[in-house]
Amino acid sequence: MTRRISKTKRFIMMNPIIQFFKFIYLSLKILVIVAGGHGGTRRVDQ
Amino acid sequence: MSRIVVLGAGISGHVAATHLRRKLSKKHTVTVVSPNSNYQWVPSNIWVGTGRMQPKDIIFPLAPLYKKKGIEYKQAKVVTFHPEGDTEIEKPYILAEYVAGETVGAMEKVTYDYLINATGPKLAFDMTEGLKPATNKAYSVCTYTHATEAWHALDQLIQEMKQGKKKKILIGTGHAKSTCQGAAFEYILNVEQELNRHGVRDMAELTWIANEPQLGDFGMDGMLLSYGSNIMKSSELVEMVFEDRGIKWIIGAGVNKIEDGIAHYETLDGEYHTETYDFTMLIPAFSGHGFKAYDKNNKDITDKLFKGFMIVDADYTPKPYEEWTVQDWPETYQNPSYANIFAPGIAFAPPHAISKPRVSKNGTPISPAPPRTGMPSGITAKLVADNIIDTINNKKPSLRHKGSMGNMGAACIASSGYGITKGSGISITTFPIVPDFNKYPDTYGRRLGKTFGEIGLAGHWLKLALHHAFLYKAKMRPFWWLIPE
Numbered sequence: 001m002t003r004r005i006s007k008t009k010r011f012i013m014m015n016p017i018i019q020f021f022k023f024i025y026l027s028l029k030i031l032v033i034v035a036g037g038h039g040g041t042r043r044v045d046q
Numbered sequence: 047m048s049r050i051v052v053l054g055a056g057i058s059g060h061v062a063a064t065h066l067r068r069k070l071s072k073k074h075t076v077t078v079v080s081p082n083s084n085y086q087w088v089p090s091n092i093w094v095g096t097g098r099m100q101p102k103d104i105i106f107p108l109a110p111l112y113k114k115k116g117i118e119y120k121q122a123k124v125v126t127f128h129p130e131g132d133t134e135i136e137k138p139y140i141l142a143e144y145v146a147g148e149t150v151g152a153m154e155k156v157t158y159d160y161l162i163n164a165t166g167p168k169l170a171f172d173m174t175e176g177l178k179p180a181t182n183k184a185y186s187v188c189t190y191t192h193a194t195e196a197w198h199a200l201d202q203l204i205q206e207m208k209q210g211k212k213k214k215i216l217i218g219t220g221h222a223k224s225t226c227q228g229a230a231f232e233y234i235l236n237v238e239q240e241l242n243r244h245g246v247r248d249m250a251e252l253t254w255i256a257n258e259p260q261l262g263d264f265g266m267d268g269m270l271l272s273y274g275s276n277i278m279k280s281s282e283l284v285e286m287v288f289e290d291r292g293i294k295w296i297i298g299a300g301v302n303k304i305e306d307g308i309a310h311y312e313t314l315d316g317e318y319h320t321e322t323y324d325f326t327m328l329i330p331a332f333s334g335h336g337f338k339a340y341d342k343n344n345k346d347i348t349d350k351l352f353k354g355f356m357i358v359d360a361d362y363t364p365k366p367y368e369e370w371t372v373q374d375w376p377e378t379y380q381n382p383s384y385a386n387i388f389a390p391g392i393a394f395a396p397p398h399a400i401s402k403p404r405v406s407k408n409g410t411p412i413s414p415a416p417p418r419t420g421m422p423s424g425i426t427a428k429l430v431a432d433n434i435i436d437t438i439n440n441k442k443p444s445l446r447h448k449g450s451m452g453n454m455g456a457a458c459i460a461s462s463g464y465g466i467t468k469g470s471g472i473s474i475t476t477f478p479i480v481p482d483f484n485k486y487p488d489t490y491g492r493r494l495g496k497t498f499g500e501i502g503l504a505g506h507w508l509k510l511a512l513h514h515a516f517l518y519k520a521k522m523r524p525f526w527w528l529i530p531e
């Protein structure tokens with residue numbers, strides 16, 4: 001195993017309080033990307 | 047009065063059937079033909095495969111729900127397609143064979159006005175010699191039955207490791223053209239976490255084997271993503287995670303034969319190797335079901351409907367990778383020969399791969415097939431349902447709803463370990479799924495910001511939240527339709 005993730009990073013990744021806010025942020029961000037709509041790509045609908 | 051027949055009750059078939067039923071008046075009939083009596087939330091199979099969930103946590107029976115909601119259900123499998131009817135029946139129909147109950151084996155001609163083929167893939171284990179779930183120490187997590195078998199074998203292995211025996215675990219893709227690398231990726235990380243939890247991590251050698259030319263290709267040609275304040279390639283992100291967790295990797299590998307505890311594979315440089323293991327989980331190739339289609343005179347017209355998977359409004363003209371465009375990808379999932387037949391989800395034939403095709407020095411194609419994950423499967427099913435609803439309600443053909451994978455985002459919340467405080471997840475979003483090199487020429491065809499990666503406990507919570515939300519939605523509980531696909 002090679003340490004590729006620093007102790008500080010790991011702390012942030014696993015801290016429930018920080019991660020709670022991350023959870024809210026990620027949920028909203030993903031919702032915006034995914035529910036943000038979709039459509040065609042062909043010239044006729046542009 | 048129209049009858050819409052939906053083939054398959056997986057993510058896309060169920061989404062289509064439930065939306066049709068909610069939005070169409072009761073004078074129209076929605077019929078689902080599917081062989082499995084249960085709905086399964088497939089993404090959570092990886093947790094069944096690590097013993098953290100039971101099949102009952104991810105499935106529910108379809109018949110009572112469909113009865114309550116007024117959806118006709120036939121526990122049967124489609125055998126042949128007859129889009130023009132035949133000499134006896136003028137209406138188009140599919141021939142279905144019942145697979146359970148008193149009518150098992152009986153055949154029925156199920157007529158339709160609109161047909162949604164949402165039969166997903168055939169799990170083509172037979173395309174790799176010796177690859178069969180629960181034989182040769184090889185397992186799968188593609189269904190809840192497979193995942194249960196995988197967990198029993200893994201659990202046994204863990205017990206042996208506890209007695210001091212070293213073991214080798216191999217996880218990845220089981221064919222040179224497999225897709226669904228994401229599921230195998232999730233599984234290897236979950237297995238690693240479980241080995242840690244049981245205190246046997248140092249007793250296991252964990253190896254990733256995949257047909258990807260680079261780590262993090264995921265059948266999507268990899269991606270450039272924002273990660274915190276950095277911009278990195280998905281290959282770098284996955285490499286960081288694998289190194290951090292002590293997972294070795296073999297890439298550009300087309301597994302071609304499985305023997306008891308031995309995987310044979312060929313690499314892109316044309317060499318043949320073997321890898322031994324005590325437990326392996328390999329995703330098989332996905333293929334079409336091999337359905338046949340006939341016209342009204344019983345003449346074989348399979349090539350009008352199928353090209354492996356079902357033919358839809360894609361541009362199937364063969365062309366080199368350099369000439370692929372997002373415009374090749376379908377938008378309405380309508381069959382060009384029969385306007386009342388649609389194929390959302392995995393059931394449609396993609397125009398080509400997304401990852402650059404690669405061949406080994408011996409001429410063997412070794413590169414991922416294009417994935418169609420849960421989210422696009424749901425979105426494409428809903429838009430197909432919406433177009434049918436508009437067509438019925440407005441009494442004129444409508445294809446207003448469109449959704450190309452070249453203009454659609456997807457979130458892949460990859461679980462990398464289960465546990466409310468010890469779990470973690472790698473959340474990756476991609477926009478668009480099929481890279482658009484004209485729109486985003488400097489960022490590998492994807493929009494940065496909308497294509498990002500995050501690692502941490504929040505990812506696990508998100509994956510768990512999605513598990514509950516999507517099962518709630520699938521069970522059609524109050525206001526289920528407010529939850530997006």
Ligand SMILES: Cc1cc2nc3c(=O)[nH]c(=O)nc-3n(C[C@H](O)[C@H](O)[C@H](O)COP(=O)(O)OP(=O)(O)OC[C@H]3O[C@@H](n4cnc5c(N)ncnc54)[C@H](O)[C@@H]3O)c2cc1C
Nearest residue numbers: 054055056057058088089123124165166229391392419420
């Ligand atoms: C282990 C695993 C983990 C995954 N994790 C994720 C994830 O985290 N996120 C994500 O977005 N995607 C994930 N996926 C992918 C996702 O599950 C698929 O994209 C999705 O299931 C495709 O839906 P579908 O309805 O097109 O096909 P399926 O879900 O395969 O459904 C096909 C349906 O057709 C039925 N059928 C088959 N043959 C016939 C027949 N002859 N007649 C009638 N019906 C038939 C089947 O019984 C089934 O009901 C995962 C896949 C796997 C295997």
